[in-house]
Amino acid sequence: MPPTDLLPFLTSRRDDLVALLRTLVEHESPSKDAAALNALADRLTDLLRQSGASSVDRVPNPDGGDHLLARFDFGHTGPDAPKPALLMAHFDTVWPMGTLATMPFRIEDGRIHGPGTFDMKGGLTLLLSALTALRDLNLTPPRPVEFLLTSDEEIGSPSSRTLIEATARKAAYALVPEPPLPGGGLKTARKGVGRYTLSVAGIPAHSGIEPEKGRSALLELAHHIIAIHAIADPAAGTTLTVGRAEGGGAVNVVPASASAEIDVRVSTLAEAERVDRALHALSPVLDGTSLALTGRLNRPPMERTAATASLFEKARAAAARSLGLELTEGSTGGGSDANFTSAIGLPTLDGLGPLGSGAHAVHEHIEMDSLPLRAALIATLMLSL
Numbered sequence: 001m002p003p004t005d006l007l008p009f010l011t012s013r014r015d016d017l018v019a020l021l022r023t024l025v026e027h028e029s030p031s032k033d034a035a036a037l038n039a040l041a042d043r044l045t046d047l048l049r050q051s052g053a054s055s056v057d058r059v060p061n062p063d064g065g066d067h068l069l070a071r072f073d074f075g076h077t078g079p080d081a082p083k084p085a086l087l088m089a090h091f092d093t094v095w096p097m098g099t100l101a102t103m104p105f106r107i108e109d110g111r112i113h114g115p116g117t118f119d120m121k122g123g124l125t126l127l128l129s130a131l132t133a134l135r136d137l138n139l140t141p142p143r144p145v146e147f148l149l150t151s152d153e154e155i156g157s158p159s160s161r162t163l164i165e166a167t168a169r170k171a172a173y174a175l176v177p178e179p180p181l182p183g184g185g186l187k188t189a190r191k192g193v194g195r196y197t198l199s200v201a202g203i204p205a206h207s208g209i210e211p212e213k214g215r216s217a218l219l220e221l222a223h224h225i226i227a228i229h230a231i232a233d234p235a236a237g238t239t240l241t242v243g244r245a246e247g248g249g250a251v252n253v254v255p256a257s258a259s260a261e262i263d264v265r266v267s268t269l270a271e272a273e274r275v276d277r278a279l280h281a282l283s284p285v286l287d288g289t290s291l292a293l294t295g296r297l298n299r300p301p302m303e304r305t306a307a308t309a310s311l312f313e314k315a316r317a318a319a320a321r322s323l324g325l326e327l328t329e330g331s332t333g334g335g336s337d338a339n340f341t342s343a344i345g346l347p348t349l350d351g352l353g354p355l356g357s358g359a360h361a362v363h364e365h366i367e368m369d370s371l372p373l374r375a376a377l378i379a380t381l382m383l384s385l
Protein backbone atom coordinates (compact mmCIF):
# COMPACT_ATOMS: atom_id res chain seq x y z
CA MET A 1 0.00 0.00 0.00
CA PRO A 2 1.60 3.32 -1.04
CA PRO A 3 2.08 5.96 1.65
CA THR A 4 -0.48 8.19 -0.07
CA ASP A 5 -3.16 5.99 1.53
CA LEU A 6 -2.13 7.22 4.97
CA LEU A 7 -4.15 10.42 4.80
CA PRO A 8 -7.52 8.88 3.82
CA PHE A 9 -6.97 6.18 6.45
CA LEU A 10 -6.16 8.67 9.23
CA THR A 11 -8.96 10.99 8.11
CA SER A 12 -11.41 8.10 8.48
CA ARG A 13 -10.09 7.69 12.03
CA ARG A 14 -10.27 11.35 12.99
CA ASP A 15 -12.75 10.71 15.80
CA ASP A 16 -10.36 8.13 17.31
CA LEU A 17 -7.58 10.73 17.28
CA VAL A 18 -9.85 13.24 19.02
CA ALA A 19 -10.86 10.63 21.61
CA LEU A 20 -7.20 9.80 22.28
CA LEU A 21 -6.37 13.48 22.71
CA ARG A 22 -9.30 13.82 25.10
CA THR A 23 -7.99 10.93 27.23
CA LEU A 24 -4.55 12.56 27.45
CA VAL A 25 -5.86 16.07 28.18
CA GLU A 26 -8.33 14.90 30.82
CA HIS A 27 -5.47 13.20 32.61
CA GLU A 28 -3.88 16.32 34.08
CA SER A 29 -0.08 16.18 34.41
CA PRO A 30 1.71 19.18 35.94
CA SER A 31 5.52 18.90 35.75
CA LYS A 32 5.96 18.65 39.53
CA ASP A 33 3.10 16.25 40.35
CA ALA A 34 4.86 12.87 40.45
CA ALA A 35 1.71 10.88 41.27
CA ALA A 36 -0.26 12.36 38.36
CA LEU A 37 2.68 11.90 35.96
CA ASN A 38 3.25 8.30 37.02
CA ALA A 39 -0.44 7.49 36.57
CA LEU A 40 -0.30 8.99 33.07
CA ALA A 41 2.88 6.99 32.39
CA ASP A 42 0.89 3.83 33.25
CA ARG A 43 -1.82 4.84 30.78
CA LEU A 44 0.75 5.70 28.10
CA THR A 45 2.43 2.32 28.56
CA ASP A 46 -0.88 0.65 27.65
CA LEU A 47 -1.37 2.98 24.69
CA LEU A 48 2.16 2.30 23.40
CA ARG A 49 1.55 -1.46 23.58
CA GLN A 50 -1.78 -1.02 21.75
CA SER A 51 0.08 0.94 19.05
CA GLY A 52 2.37 -2.04 18.47
CA ALA A 53 5.41 -1.29 20.65
CA SER A 54 7.88 -4.18 20.79
CA SER A 55 8.97 -3.09 24.28
CA VAL A 56 8.29 -0.29 26.75
CA ASP A 57 10.93 0.52 29.38
CA ARG A 58 10.12 2.66 32.36
CA VAL A 59 12.99 4.91 33.46
CA PRO A 60 12.53 5.82 37.13
CA ASN A 61 12.84 9.46 38.17
CA PRO A 62 13.25 9.84 41.94
CA ASP A 63 12.68 13.60 41.64
CA GLY A 64 9.38 13.51 39.73
CA GLY A 65 7.44 11.48 37.18
CA ASP A 66 9.04 8.48 35.45
CA HIS A 67 10.04 8.60 31.77
CA LEU A 68 9.21 5.98 29.13
CA LEU A 69 11.34 4.61 26.29
CA ALA A 70 9.42 2.44 23.83
CA ARG A 71 10.86 0.55 20.89
CA PHE A 72 9.04 -0.35 17.67
CA ASP A 73 11.17 -2.89 15.81
CA PHE A 74 9.25 -3.03 12.51
CA GLY A 75 11.13 -6.26 11.86
CA HIS A 76 14.58 -4.65 12.25
CA THR A 77 16.27 -6.63 15.01
CA GLY A 78 19.75 -7.87 15.75
CA PRO A 79 23.19 -6.30 15.33
CA ASP A 80 22.61 -5.40 11.66
CA ALA A 81 19.47 -3.36 12.33
CA PRO A 82 19.78 0.20 10.97
CA LYS A 83 20.06 3.11 13.40
CA PRO A 84 16.65 3.95 14.85
CA ALA A 85 14.56 7.03 14.23
CA LEU A 86 14.00 8.92 17.50
CA LEU A 87 10.51 10.24 18.25
CA MET A 88 10.37 12.52 21.24
CA ALA A 89 7.50 14.02 23.23
CA HIS A 90 6.93 15.28 26.77
CA PHE A 91 3.75 14.46 28.68
CA ASP A 92 3.98 17.09 31.40
CA THR A 93 2.18 20.43 31.02
CA VAL A 94 2.56 23.88 32.60
CA TRP A 95 -1.01 23.70 33.95
CA PRO A 96 -1.63 23.09 37.68
CA MET A 97 -3.90 20.28 38.87
CA GLY A 98 -7.54 21.38 38.70
CA THR A 99 -7.17 23.57 35.58
CA LEU A 100 -9.77 21.38 33.81
CA ALA A 101 -12.45 22.87 36.06
CA THR A 102 -12.08 26.26 34.38
CA MET A 103 -10.52 25.17 31.07
CA PRO A 104 -12.26 21.89 30.20
CA PHE A 105 -11.61 19.80 27.08
CA ARG A 106 -14.10 21.23 24.61
CA ILE A 107 -14.63 21.39 20.86
CA GLU A 108 -15.93 24.64 19.43
CA ASP A 109 -15.91 25.86 15.81
CA GLY A 110 -13.48 23.12 14.80
CA ARG A 111 -11.05 23.97 17.60
CA ILE A 112 -10.14 21.69 20.48
CA HIS A 113 -9.48 23.62 23.67
CA GLY A 114 -7.96 22.46 26.93
CA PRO A 115 -4.75 22.38 28.97
CA GLY A 116 -1.91 20.81 26.99
CA THR A 117 -3.85 20.37 23.73
CA PHE A 118 -1.21 22.36 21.80
CA ASP A 119 1.83 21.83 24.07
CA MET A 120 2.06 18.96 23.53
CA LYS A 121 -0.61 16.31 24.03
CA GLY A 122 -1.76 17.01 20.48
CA GLY A 123 1.74 16.08 19.28
CA LEU A 124 1.76 12.99 21.49
CA THR A 125 -1.58 11.98 19.92
CA LEU A 126 -0.01 12.33 16.44
CA LEU A 127 2.95 10.07 17.27
CA LEU A 128 0.77 7.32 18.76
CA SER A 129 -1.69 7.55 15.86
CA ALA A 130 1.05 7.56 13.19
CA LEU A 131 2.58 4.40 14.68
CA THR A 132 -0.81 2.70 14.90
CA ALA A 133 -1.58 3.61 11.28
CA LEU A 134 1.71 2.14 10.03
CA ARG A 135 0.95 -1.08 11.87
CA ASP A 136 -2.68 -1.27 10.67
CA LEU A 137 -1.73 -0.53 7.04
CA ASN A 138 1.19 -3.01 7.14
CA LEU A 139 3.63 -0.26 6.19
CA THR A 140 7.22 -0.91 7.24
CA PRO A 141 9.61 2.00 7.86
CA PRO A 142 13.24 1.45 6.81
CA ARG A 143 14.38 1.84 10.43
CA PRO A 144 13.24 0.78 13.87
CA VAL A 145 11.74 3.55 16.00
CA GLU A 146 12.67 4.61 19.52
CA PHE A 147 9.93 6.68 21.13
CA LEU A 148 11.03 8.67 24.19
CA LEU A 149 8.33 10.17 26.42
CA THR A 150 9.57 12.49 29.17
CA SER A 151 7.91 14.07 32.19
CA ASP A 152 9.88 17.26 32.88
CA GLU A 153 10.34 19.32 29.69
CA GLU A 154 8.38 22.28 30.98
CA ILE A 155 10.76 22.74 33.91
CA GLY A 156 13.93 22.50 31.79
CA SER A 157 14.30 18.67 31.62
CA PRO A 158 16.54 18.34 34.71
CA SER A 159 16.12 14.59 35.05
CA SER A 160 15.58 13.57 31.41
CA ARG A 161 18.45 15.43 29.75
CA THR A 162 21.00 12.62 30.15
CA LEU A 163 18.48 10.07 28.88
CA ILE A 164 17.60 12.27 25.88
CA GLU A 165 21.26 12.72 24.97
CA ALA A 166 22.13 9.03 25.40
CA THR A 167 19.17 7.98 23.23
CA ALA A 168 19.97 10.63 20.62
CA ARG A 169 23.60 9.44 20.28
CA LYS A 170 22.38 6.07 18.94
CA ALA A 171 19.76 7.49 16.55
CA ALA A 172 19.76 8.48 12.86
CA TYR A 173 17.53 11.54 13.28
CA ALA A 174 14.88 12.97 15.62
CA LEU A 175 11.28 14.07 15.04
CA VAL A 176 9.65 16.27 17.69
CA PRO A 177 5.95 17.25 17.49
CA GLU A 178 6.10 20.41 19.60
CA PRO A 179 3.79 23.21 18.36
CA PRO A 180 4.67 24.36 14.82
CA LEU A 181 5.28 27.91 13.63
CA PRO A 182 2.07 29.79 12.76
CA GLY A 183 0.75 28.17 9.57
CA GLY A 184 2.40 24.83 10.32
CA GLY A 185 6.08 25.48 9.53
CA LEU A 186 8.65 23.15 11.07
CA LYS A 187 11.26 24.44 13.51
CA THR A 188 14.81 23.74 12.38
CA ALA A 189 16.48 26.29 14.66
CA ARG A 190 15.78 27.33 18.22
CA LYS A 191 17.54 29.74 20.46
CA GLY A 192 19.53 28.50 23.42
CA VAL A 193 18.23 29.58 26.82
CA GLY A 194 20.24 30.60 29.87
CA ARG A 195 19.23 31.72 33.34
CA TYR A 196 21.50 33.65 35.69
CA THR A 197 21.10 35.42 39.03
CA LEU A 198 23.32 38.36 40.00
CA SER A 199 23.41 39.01 43.75
CA VAL A 200 24.81 42.24 45.15
CA ALA A 201 26.01 42.82 48.74
CA GLY A 202 26.18 46.43 49.91
CA ILE A 203 26.74 47.99 53.31
CA PRO A 204 23.68 48.98 55.35
CA ALA A 205 23.54 52.33 57.13
CA HIS A 206 20.93 54.74 58.51
CA SER A 207 19.89 56.97 55.62
CA GLY A 208 19.56 60.00 57.84
CA ILE A 209 22.30 59.73 60.46
CA GLU A 210 25.28 58.32 58.56
CA PRO A 211 24.37 57.56 54.95
CA GLU A 212 28.03 58.11 53.96
CA LYS A 213 28.96 54.88 55.75
CA GLY A 214 26.56 52.84 53.60
CA ARG A 215 26.94 51.39 50.12
CA SER A 216 23.64 50.88 48.31
CA ALA A 217 23.25 47.42 46.83
CA LEU A 218 20.33 48.74 44.76
CA LEU A 219 22.40 51.56 43.24
CA GLU A 220 25.14 49.06 42.49
CA LEU A 221 22.59 46.74 40.87
CA ALA A 222 21.19 49.60 38.80
CA HIS A 223 24.60 50.03 37.14
CA HIS A 224 24.68 46.34 36.33
CA ILE A 225 21.14 46.13 34.95
CA ILE A 226 22.18 48.65 32.32
CA ALA A 227 25.48 46.84 31.72
CA ILE A 228 23.72 43.47 31.38
CA HIS A 229 21.32 44.75 28.73
CA ALA A 230 24.32 46.22 26.88
CA ILE A 231 25.81 42.72 26.47
CA ALA A 232 22.95 41.89 24.04
CA ASP A 233 23.56 41.74 20.31
CA PRO A 234 20.12 41.55 18.68
CA ALA A 235 21.62 41.39 15.17
CA ALA A 236 23.37 38.15 16.21
CA GLY A 237 20.17 36.88 17.84
CA THR A 238 21.42 37.50 21.38
CA THR A 239 19.12 39.06 23.96
CA LEU A 240 19.45 39.53 27.72
CA THR A 241 16.44 40.47 29.82
CA VAL A 242 16.52 41.27 33.52
CA GLY A 243 13.07 39.82 34.07
CA ARG A 244 13.00 40.19 37.83
CA ALA A 245 14.88 42.26 40.40
CA GLU A 246 14.54 42.90 44.10
CA GLY A 247 16.43 44.54 46.90
CA GLY A 248 16.47 46.64 50.02
CA GLY A 249 14.25 46.49 53.07
CA ALA A 250 13.14 49.47 55.13
CA VAL A 251 12.95 52.69 53.15
CA ASN A 252 15.17 54.59 55.62
CA VAL A 253 18.10 52.18 55.36
CA VAL A 254 20.83 52.17 52.70
CA PRO A 255 20.04 48.78 51.10
CA ALA A 256 22.38 45.95 52.05
CA SER A 257 21.34 43.48 49.36
CA ALA A 258 19.79 43.26 45.92
CA SER A 259 19.54 40.72 43.14
CA ALA A 260 18.45 40.36 39.54
CA GLU A 261 17.36 37.34 37.49
CA ILE A 262 18.54 37.33 33.90
CA ASP A 263 17.02 35.51 30.89
CA VAL A 264 19.56 34.92 28.10
CA ARG A 265 18.68 33.83 24.52
CA VAL A 266 21.36 33.00 21.96
CA SER A 267 21.41 31.61 18.42
CA THR A 268 24.92 30.14 18.57
CA LEU A 269 27.14 28.46 21.14
CA ALA A 270 29.82 31.05 20.42
CA GLU A 271 27.43 33.77 21.57
CA ALA A 272 26.50 31.75 24.66
CA GLU A 273 30.17 31.62 25.60
CA ARG A 274 30.66 35.33 24.93
CA VAL A 275 27.67 36.21 27.14
CA ASP A 276 28.84 33.88 29.91
CA ARG A 277 32.29 35.52 29.90
CA ALA A 278 30.79 39.02 29.88
CA LEU A 279 28.49 38.26 32.80
CA HIS A 280 31.35 36.78 34.82
CA ALA A 281 33.46 39.85 34.04
CA LEU A 282 31.01 42.22 35.76
CA SER A 283 32.82 43.87 38.67
CA PRO A 284 31.72 46.28 41.41
CA VAL A 285 31.29 49.93 40.48
CA LEU A 286 30.91 51.27 44.05
CA ASP A 287 33.76 50.70 46.52
CA GLY A 288 32.79 48.26 49.24
CA THR A 289 30.11 46.32 47.34
CA SER A 290 30.53 42.78 46.07
CA LEU A 291 28.89 40.65 43.37
CA ALA A 292 28.06 36.95 43.07
CA LEU A 293 26.85 35.37 39.84
CA THR A 294 25.14 31.98 39.57
CA GLY A 295 23.50 30.23 36.63
CA ARG A 296 24.39 28.96 33.20
CA LEU A 297 23.08 28.05 29.76
CA ASN A 298 20.22 25.56 30.41
CA ARG A 299 19.53 24.61 26.81
CA PRO A 300 22.16 24.92 24.10
CA PRO A 301 20.97 26.56 20.89
CA MET A 302 19.49 24.31 18.21
CA GLU A 303 21.53 25.52 15.25
CA ARG A 304 20.38 24.83 11.70
CA THR A 305 23.23 22.47 10.87
CA ALA A 306 23.94 21.17 7.36
CA ALA A 307 22.65 17.75 8.50
CA THR A 308 19.36 19.22 9.72
CA ALA A 309 19.00 21.27 6.52
CA SER A 310 19.46 18.14 4.42
CA LEU A 311 16.98 16.18 6.59
CA PHE A 312 14.45 18.98 6.10
CA GLU A 313 15.01 18.87 2.32
CA LYS A 314 14.22 15.13 2.29
CA ALA A 315 11.16 15.72 4.49
CA ARG A 316 9.96 18.53 2.21
CA ALA A 317 10.26 16.30 -0.87
CA ALA A 318 8.47 13.38 0.84
CA ALA A 319 5.60 15.59 2.05
CA ALA A 320 5.15 17.10 -1.40
CA ARG A 321 5.30 13.72 -3.16
CA SER A 322 3.08 11.70 -0.80
CA LEU A 323 0.69 14.28 0.63
CA GLY A 324 0.82 17.24 -1.76
CA LEU A 325 1.86 19.28 1.27
CA GLU A 326 4.18 22.29 0.96
CA LEU A 327 6.37 22.11 4.07
CA THR A 328 8.15 25.23 5.29
CA GLU A 329 10.71 25.76 8.05
CA GLY A 330 11.82 28.54 10.35
CA SER A 331 13.33 29.43 13.70
CA THR A 332 11.98 30.39 17.12
CA GLY A 333 13.24 32.00 20.31
CA GLY A 334 11.74 29.30 22.53
CA GLY A 335 13.65 26.18 23.60
CA SER A 336 12.60 22.51 23.67
CA ASP A 337 14.20 19.10 24.09
CA ALA A 338 15.12 19.35 20.38
CA ASN A 339 17.88 21.74 21.54
CA PHE A 340 19.58 18.79 23.29
CA THR A 341 19.39 16.32 20.38
CA SER A 342 20.50 18.95 17.89
CA ALA A 343 23.41 20.16 20.05
CA ILE A 344 24.96 16.69 20.07
CA GLY A 345 24.83 16.65 16.27
CA LEU A 346 21.64 14.67 15.58
CA PRO A 347 19.65 16.06 12.62
CA THR A 348 16.36 17.15 14.19
CA LEU A 349 12.99 18.39 12.90
CA ASP A 350 10.77 20.05 15.49
CA GLY A 351 7.39 21.77 15.26
CA LEU A 352 5.63 18.72 13.78
CA GLY A 353 2.61 19.13 16.07
CA PRO A 354 -0.97 19.96 15.00
CA LEU A 355 -1.91 23.50 13.99
CA GLY A 356 -3.16 25.68 16.82
CA SER A 357 -2.10 28.46 19.12
CA GLY A 358 -1.94 29.62 22.72
CA ALA A 359 0.76 27.39 24.23
CA HIS A 360 0.90 28.12 27.99
CA ALA A 361 -2.10 30.50 27.61
CA VAL A 362 -5.79 30.18 28.54
CA HIS A 363 -6.84 30.19 24.87
CA GLU A 364 -4.62 27.13 24.16
CA HIS A 365 -6.19 25.06 21.37
CA ILE A 366 -5.53 23.03 18.25
CA GLU A 367 -7.30 22.88 14.89
CA MET A 368 -9.18 19.56 14.91
CA ASP A 369 -8.93 18.98 11.16
CA SER A 370 -5.15 19.23 11.23
CA LEU A 371 -4.85 16.04 13.31
CA PRO A 372 -5.12 13.48 10.44
CA LEU A 373 -2.86 15.46 8.10
CA ARG A 374 -0.10 16.02 10.65
CA ALA A 375 -0.25 12.35 11.76
CA ALA A 376 0.00 11.32 8.09
CA LEU A 377 2.97 13.68 7.72
CA ILE A 378 4.82 12.06 10.63
CA ALA A 379 4.07 8.54 9.34
CA THR A 380 5.26 9.60 5.88
CA LEU A 381 8.51 10.93 7.33
CA MET A 382 9.07 7.64 9.21
CA LEU A 383 8.65 5.80 5.90
CA SER A 384 10.92 8.15 3.95
CA LEU A 385 13.82 9.22 6.19
Ligand SMILES: [Zn+2]
Binds near residue numbers: 090120178179336
Ligand atom coordinates in the same frame (compact mmCIF):
# COMPACT_ATOMS: atom_id res chain seq x y z
ZN1 LIG B 1 6.28 21.53 24.78
